Amino acid sequence: MRVVLDAEKCQGHNRCYALAPELFDVDDFGQAVVIGDGTVTPDREDKAHLAVANCPEYAISIEAQA
Amino acid sequence: MSERSERIIVTASTYRAVTDWATDLDHADPAYNRNAPAIWREIVDSGCPVAHSDRYGGMWTPLTHELVSQVAYDTENFTSRAVVVSRTNAEDFIEAPVGGAPPITSDPPFHHHARRLLLPAFAPKVIEPWEEEVRELCRARLDEALASAAETGEGLIDAATQYAQHIPANVIGRMLGLPPEDDELFRGFVHDALEAIDIETSERGANFERLEAYLDVQIVEHLENPRDDLISYLLNVQLFDQPLSPRHVRGSIALLLIAGIDTTWSAIGSSLWHLATHPEDRRRLVAEPDLIPVAIEEFLRAFAPVTMARLVAKDHDFHGCPMEVDDWVLLPFPAANRDPAVFDRADEVVIDRLENRHAAFGLGIHRCLGSNLARLELCVAVEEFLGRIPDFELADPTGDGVVWSVGQIRGPRALPFRIQP
Numbered sequence: 001m002r003v004v005l006d007a008e009k010c011q012g013h014n015r016c017y018a019l020a021p022e023l024f025d026v027d028d029f030g031q032a033v034v035i036g037d038g039t040v041t042p043d044r045e046d047k048a049h050l051a052v053a054n055c056p057e058y059a060i061s062i063e064a065q066a
Numbered sequence: 067m068s069e070r071s072e073r074i075i076v077t078a079s080t081y082r083a084v085t086d087w088a089t090d091l092d093h094a095d096p097a098y099n100r101n102a103p104a105i106w107r108e109i110v111d112s113g114c115p116v117a118h119s120d121r122y123g124g125m126w127t128p129l130t131h132e133l134v135s136q137v138a139y140d141t142e143n144f145t146s147r148a149v150v151v152s153r154t155n156a157e158d159f160i161e162a163p164v165g166g167a168p169p170i171t172s173d174p175p176f177h178h179h180a181r182r183l184l185l186p187a188f189a190p191k192v193i194e195p196w197e198e199e200v201r202e203l204c205r206a207r208l209d210e211a212l213a214s215a216a217e218t219g220e221g222l223i224d225a226a227t228q229y230a231q232h233i234p235a236n237v238i239g240r241m242l243g244l245p246p247e248d249d250e251l252f253r254g255f256v257h258d259a260l261e262a263i264d265i266e267t268s269e270r271g272a273n274f275e276r277l278e279a280y281l282d283v284q285i286v287e288h289l290e291n292p293r294d295d296l297i298s299y300l301l302n303v304q305l306f307d308q309p310l311s312p313r314h315v316r317g318s319i320a321l322l323l324i325a326g327i328d329t330t331w332s333a334i335g336s337s338l339w340h341l342a343t344h345p346e347d348r349r350r351l352v353a354e355p356d357l358i359p360v361a362i363e364e365f366l367r368a369f370a371p372v373t374m375a376r377l378v379a380k381d382h383d384f385h386g387c388p389m390e391v392d393d394w395v396l397l398p399f400p401a402a403n404r405d406p407a408v409f410d411r412a413d414e415v416v417i418d419r420l421e422n423r424h425a426a427f428g429l430g431i432h433r434c435l436g437s438n439l440a441r442l443e444l445c446v447a448v449e450e451f452l453g454r455i456p457d458f459e460l461a462d463p464t465g466d467g468v469v470w471s472v473g474q475i476r477g478p479r480a481l482p483f484r485i486q487p
Contacts, residue, residue, distance in 0.1 A: 011433035014190050018359075029182060030189035030438065053421035054363075056429060 009059035020047035156392035234330035243295030332477020336369035367424035457486035
């Protein structure tokens with residue numbers, strides 16, 4: 001799976017960075033950025049789901065990877 | 067206690083007491099914040115998701131997550147030109163898109179630029195290094211409170227006035243570069259701005275002039291002695307290749323000073339109030355301090371301190387409500403946070419709730435600029451309190467000793483605890 005961030009929706013609440021720092025970083029303005037291409041290794045799937053479920057702006061989603 | 071401290075707790079409403087919340091809602095009625103979750107539930111359960119009031123010249127209050135979100139995201143039909151409901155006439159606020167305290171009072175497209183000037187100062191990696199300083203401050207306040215409790219021999223402390231309120235006032239004062247001994251003044255300014263809302267317009271204007279006069283003195287002092295703080299930053303930064311206007315600088319300083327104090331103080335107080343009244347949760351957090359950050363998010367959800375406001379910018383129909391230009395709209399993020407359509411067990415405090423999409427820091431472009439700082443202060447303040455005072459309860463078990471704020475910021479203003487040595 002892969003995490004996808006909608007940068008238009010992100011308002012910098014920083015929940016994803018706090019809960020899943022292996023998957024998300026923040027820039028100098030506090031806006032979230034996906035690390036790498038967003039690929040989630042199986043051991044980090046729980047964290048990916050937490051990041052999705054805690055985003056107040058519904059800015060994060062999960063995509064199945066081919 | 068000084069006269070000003072007394073005033074912080076007492077606000078006399080100029081309106082009559084509310085008897086029907088759905089048709090006459092007034093958040094400055096002291097009964098509102100004391101009973102807010104029950105009031106929201108009662109209004110929504112009556113089949114009316116948008117309360118109305120003729121007070122303040124007309125005010126709408128959507129109460130579900132969906133409706134609160136809709137207003138927060140709609141910057142066409144609603145303006146942020148004024149964000150604190152009062153009896154002031156809408157035309158007396160500084161015009162959009164800048165407003166009196168940018169960027170909170172700003173609308174697009176100006177808002178984006180004014181906000182970007184301040185975002186880096188409150189980004190997570192800039193805030194994280196403040197942790198030790200916040201911790202030392204909490205410890206010093208606890209030392210003082212415990213020493214005074216020991217002196218009286220009754221084991222009583224006030225967690226709001228002796229602890230919670232000092233933490234954000236002190237931190238934002240340091241960040242801005244204001245004299246630390248002015249803390250007491252800040253709390254007066256905050257009260258005037260956020261609690262003294264239903265007083266005569268002229269009196270409210272005089273209160274703001276006092277704040278502005280204070281800030282003008284501080285600005286002059288910073289012009290003479292520039293240093294590494296937020297006031298000097300605002301005086302030097304450029305927007306569209308120009309220095310900020312003096313009014314913009316003063317408005318932004320006022321925003322940073324006012325917005326961070328009452329709110330975080332309220333969140334710390336509400337969290338400690340819950341722990342004083344729910345010993346099982348308190349014992350669990352003492353035993354499992356790693357759970358504190360998760361519990362803090364739940365306290366933020368259940369006791370979100372901040373209700374924002376907007377003015378209606380265009381006449382329009384909002385789900386059957388005939389909204390007219392310059393009507394007020396209250397934006398109760400705390401009510402949205404208790405919407406059962408979004409949260410399981412919405413009216414329960416579940417301290418290990420892992421999925422928590424709460425909107426305590428707002429939604430959309432005006433997300434609380436200081437949310438990273440607020441979270442840091444809240445986590446450290448609760449950790450330090452529990453580490454030092456693991457066993458405490460309300461001094462008056464009936465809850466009568468607890469005084470809740472009035473207005474858009476909800477939290478305990480007096481919180482007397484009996485502590486076990």
